[in-house]
């Protein structure tokens with residue numbers, strides 16, 4: 253476990269993948285993540301940032317395989333937070349995350365606190 257993880261993604265890449273395979277959204281994102289994005293003007297921007305967050309958390313935790321929805325970005329106003337589910341739920345860690353997006357790119361950084 254490195255304790256820190258970073259990931260970037262071109263938003264159009266995710267938008268194109270979701271357009272090609274509509275079932276992908278439910279495999280990658282929780283109901284809450286999809287509802288959050290759907291309520292905004294460009295959902296792909298927010299989904300891309302959350303995809304990056306999951307990759308960043310996986311790097312920070314040193315995961316080699318994981319279920320995408322077991323890493324959830326919860327946004328309830330202010331800074332988003334990470335909630336771990338399923339096989340990751342019993343890890344005794346707190347993971348901090350920060351998201352960003354421009355028109356073209358989304359990114360996230362994650363840090364593990366024990």
Ligand SMILES: CC(C)(COP(=O)(O)OP(=O)(O)OC[C@H]1O[C@@H](n2cnc3c(N)ncnc32)[C@H](O)[C@@H]1OP(=O)(O)O)[C@@H](O)C(=O)NCCC(=O)NCCS
Pocket residue numbers: 297298301327329330331332350351352353354
């Ligand atoms: C929160 C803030 C830093 C976001 O910066 P930004 O350049 O607009 O946007 P970024 O693309 O870098 O970041 C967006 C992400 O920041 C996250 N974010 C939102 N509020 C946050 C907060 N208080 N702390 C940390 N992260 C926050 C969100 O998750 C958002 O992603 P999402 O929309 O997909 O959920 C910015 O709005 C800010 O400076 N707010 C404080 C000052 C303020 O309120 N200014 C407005 C006065 S009118």
